[in-house]
Amino acid sequence: xxxxxxxxxxxxxxxxxxxxxxxxxxxxxxxxxxxxxxxxxxxxxxxxxxxxxxxxxxxxxxxxxxxxxxxxxxxxxxxxxxxxxxxxxxxxxxxxxxxxxxxxxxxxxxxxxxxxxxxxxxxxxxxxxxxxxxxxxxxxxxxxxxxxxxxxxxxxxxxxxxxxxxxxxxxxxxxxxxxxxxxxxxxxxxxxxxxxxxxxxxxxxxxxxxxxxxxxxxxxxxxxx
Numbered sequence: 001x002x003x004x005x006x007x008x009x010x011x012x013x014x015x016x017x018x019x020x021x022x023x024x025x026x027x028x029x030x031x032x033x034x035x036x037x038x039x040x041x042x043x044x045x046x047x048x049x050x051x052x053x054x055x056x057x058x059x060x061x062x063x064x065x066x067x068x069x070x071x072x073x074x075x076x077x078x079x080x081x082x083x084x085x086x087x088x089x090x091x092x093x094x095x096x097x098x099x100x101x102x103x104x105x106x107x108x109x110x111x112x113x114x115x116x117x118x119x120x121x122x123x124x125x126x127x128x129x130x131x132x133x134x135x136x137x138x139x140x141x142x143x144x145x146x147x148x149x150x151x152x153x154x155x156x157x158x159x160x161x162x163x164x165x166x167x168x169x170x171x172x173x174x175x176x177x178x179x180x181x182x183x184x185x186x187x188x189x190x191x192x193x194x195x196x197x198x199x200x201x202x203x204x205x206x207x208x209x210x211x212x213x214x215x216x217x218x219x220x221x222x223x224x225x
Contacts, residue, residue: 002120003029003048007039007066008055008082013105017053017082017112024113036060036069036153043074051116052079053103056090064093065148065156071098072149080119082112091130096137097145101125144207150192158185162198163205 033039080101081094091102101119118125161171172179
């Protein structure tokens with residue numbers, strides 16, 4: 001029996017994907033999560049998950065941070081990103097940062113099943129049209145991703161809000177924590193990213209193209225996968 005974790009904050013999509021997968025994989029066991037926090041919790045509670053189907057834009061995540069965090073905390077669990085975006089740059093970074101597959105949400109159930117079977121057999125999978133176009137990520141990007149992987153989810157939220165121009169008092173209000181806690185997070189962020197100012201932290205965030213990490217930030221992210 002296989003066990004998959006569907007990590008996506010759209011319940012209708014989770015239900016539709018789960019139903020389609022159960023038709024293709026008899027005796028399949030499914031676990032669902034709707035945020036980065038609940039995904040990490042589910043993985044800690046289910047050490048027999050065979051594959052994570054990960055949305056890039058869940059609350060608490062934001063672009064590539066969710067993938068980086070899951071790969072850092074659970075390096076032996078295969079991850080396939082399933083997304084509404086089919087940008088070559090995004091696909092290249094997803095694969096470069098450790099995903100075994102990139103499955104567009106526009107794929108048919110047959111295509112998704114074929115992709116999953118390929119990944120479970122140990123192969124990488126991306127849409128055929130992109131297979132010869134995937135670009136290797138730079139050593140600089142890889143180094144930055146490793147630094148970001150050292151940030152806790154809460155520190156990542158603080159980093160995003162710094163990137164968005166908020167002051168410590170505003171960050172404290174947005175996240176419902178004290179200003180002293182924000183200052184402690186900022187100190188930890190500077191140390192982990194090896195920077196000495198908010199401007200340097202912002203520049204690093206921009207190089208990684210960090211996106212809003214969902215709920216708990218200044219604004220709600222428009223959802224497109």
